[in-house]
Amino acid sequence: MRIGLTGTYSSGKTLTSLVASRYLGVPRTEASTMREILPHAAPGKTLEECTAAQLIQMIVARHSERVVHESRLSPEFISDGCSLQEWIYGSVRVKYGINPNASIHLAPDESVEKTGELALFEDVMWELGKAFKRHVKSSFDHFVHLRNELPLAKDGHRPVNENFRRSSDEFLLTTLDEMEMPYTVIGGTLEERADRIAEIFGKEPVMPVAEAVRHASAHYATLLM
Numbered sequence: 160m161r162i163g164l165t166g167t168y169s170s171g172k173t174l175t176s177l178v179a180s181r182y183l184g185v186p187r188t189e190a191s192t193m194r195e196i197l198p199h200a201a202p203g204k205t206l207e208e209c210t211a212a213q214l215i216q217m218i219v220a221r222h223s224e225r226v227v228h229e230s231r232l233s234p235e236f237i238s239d240g241c242s243l244q245e246w247i248y249g250s251v252r253v254k255y256g257i258n259p260n261a262s263i264h265l266a267p268d269e270s271v272e273k274t275g276e277l278a279l280f281e282d283v284m285w286e287l288g289k290a291f292k293r294h295v296k297s298s299f300d301h302f303v304h305l306r307n308e309l310p311l312a313k314d315g316h317r318p319v320n321e322n323f324r325r326s327s328d329e330f331l332l333t334t335l336d337e338m339e340m341p342y343t344v345i346g347g348t349l350e351e352r353a354d355r356i357a358e359i360f361g362k363e364p365v366m367p368v369a370e371a372v373r374h375a376s377a378h379y380a381t382l383l384m
Contacts, residue, residue, distance in 0.1 A: 160360055161233060161298060163241040165335070165342070166305030167328035168248075168319050169312045171352075173384065175305060176239040177375035178349050179356045184365035186232045189239040190224040193217055194383050207258045211280040214257065215287075218245040222291060229298050237356070241299065242291040246284065247330045251323055253281040259323040267322055296338055303356055304332060306346035312384075349375075 164176045173189075180187035193206060200220065201213045209217075222242045229238065256262045256271040257280070265271070273281070307328040311321060335342050345355045350368045357364060364371075 161229070161236055161238075161300045162356070162360065163238045163295070163299045163302045164305065165241060165244065165302050165331055167307050167324045167331065169309055169324070170305040170307055170328075171309055171349075172305060173239050173382065174375060174379045175349060175352050175356075176237055177378055178353050178368075178371050179237050181374050182353045182364050182366060182368055182371035183237075183357055183360055183362045185360065185362065186236045187239065188225070188228040188232050188236045190221040190228070190245075192382075192384055193221075196220050207260060209257070211257055211276050211283075214249060214252070215280070215283055218249050218287070221245045222287075222294075226294060226298075233298070237360075238299070241295055241302075243295055243331060243334055246288045246291045247327055247334065249280075249284045250288065251326050251330060253277060253284065254326065255320075255323050259319055263320045263322070265322060267325070292334075292338060296340065299340065301359060302335060302340055302342035303359060304335070304342050304344045305352070306344060308346050 164172050164179075166172050176187055176189070179185065196217045197204065197206060197209075200217045201209050204213070222245055225238070225240075225242050229236065252259060253273070254270040255265065257277070262271050271277070307325065311319070311324060332344075343355070343359055345352055347355075349372050353368050353371060
């Protein structure tokens with residue numbers, strides 16, 4: 160089974176996927192993080208300083224990596240996110256701006272003024288979405304969506320806020336519904352998440368869940384998120 164783990168920013172996708180992969184002995188696929196791609200896409204810039212064109216470059220780069228990794232590991236893997244994540248994180252910027260932290264004052268139902276750059280960005284994201292959805296539809300059997308129940312990571316480098324985070328979460332679920340993709344929403348502790356994913360996969364664990372959490376947490380601590 161090809162399972163994609165989805166969820167908004169700071170929902171625990173990466174750590175949960177690391178735990179589940181070890182717990183079940185299932186290969187894990189991912190893409191480079193934006194922070195890893197950033198020095199190549201926009202040398203010397205922070206994510207907040209990137210232009211719309213640079214964001215599009217990074218979105219396409221992540222999608223390309225995902226396509227390759229998913230193809231290599233098929234027909235069984237658990238994926239840390241999917242191409243819908245990149246598309247939705249880009250699309251929600253149409254509402255909150257290329258740098259969402261600059262619009263943190265907006266009410267949930269408000270949006271930034273649509274400049275020429277933002278209008279072009281919206282058009283590009285709309286068209287990319289068509290290709291990304293086709294890929295996801297043919298590349299996954301089931302999605303596990305993590306509830307937006309954890310605090311937003313205060314790491315100082317992610318240009319997001321609670322409005323952006325909530326909108327992304329809602330958009331992800333709406334998109335999965337529109338695509339008629341089967342998905343299960345889960346939450347709870349890492350151990351509870353791992354056991355629920357095991358039920359969905361229909362697989363028996365290959366190690367104790369506490370051991371899987373310990374190994375995954377050690378790996379996670381080395382990542383550039």
